Amino acid sequence: MNRCLLPLRLLRRLSSGFDAVYSIKESILIRLDQPIQQKEALKKFLACRDVVFAGVHVKEDIKILEDLGLQLKNATDLSELAASVLGKPQVGSYGARKLASHLGVLQLEPIRSPTCLSFAEWGSVQSAIGIECATIDAYAAYKIGKKLLEI
Structure with missing residues (x-):
């Protein structure tokens, strides 16, 4: 079989050796317990053309992952896509929560905690807040x- 693993099978396979694997509908959020270079299953997963790595303002994240040796075959910056699809360049500067509210798909409070803004200290006591924000x-x-995709 030359196709990527189904998300459920992949979640089971990836969960050993990872600190945490979270599934949100069709999305997967992975928190690593080791350096990313040691995650062969994750490398294969992100290199799969059927997997879309999407997010708001993710260009820096994509560059960091590529610098670490991960090849992303299918990456999309939703802020740029929204600006293009809607013909409104200003929405390209919106964060995930503001863009979701603007599109009417979710009504979310703005980020109030500085912990949400940096995930460098995920091993700290405040990691639950960081995980909640990321989720x-x-x-x-x-x-x-x-x-x-509906527009």
Whole structure:
């Protein structure tokens, strides 16, 4: 079989050796417990053409992943896509929550905690807040992408 693993099978396979694997509808959020270079299954997963790595303002994240040796075959910056599809360049500057609200797919409060803005300290006591913020933003990105595909 030359196709990528189905998300459910992949989640089971990836979950060993990872600190946490979260599934949100058709989205997967992975928190690593080791350096990313040691994750062969993750490398194969992200290199699959059938997997879309999508998010709001993800160009920097994509560059970091590529610098770490991960090849992303199918990456999409939803902020740029929204600006193009809607013909409104200003929405390209919106964050995930504001863009989701603008599109009417979710009504979310703005980020109030500085922990949401940086995930460098995910091992700290505040990691639950960081995970919650990342999960909300991942779900917002899922809803944004789904809405943009309908337009």
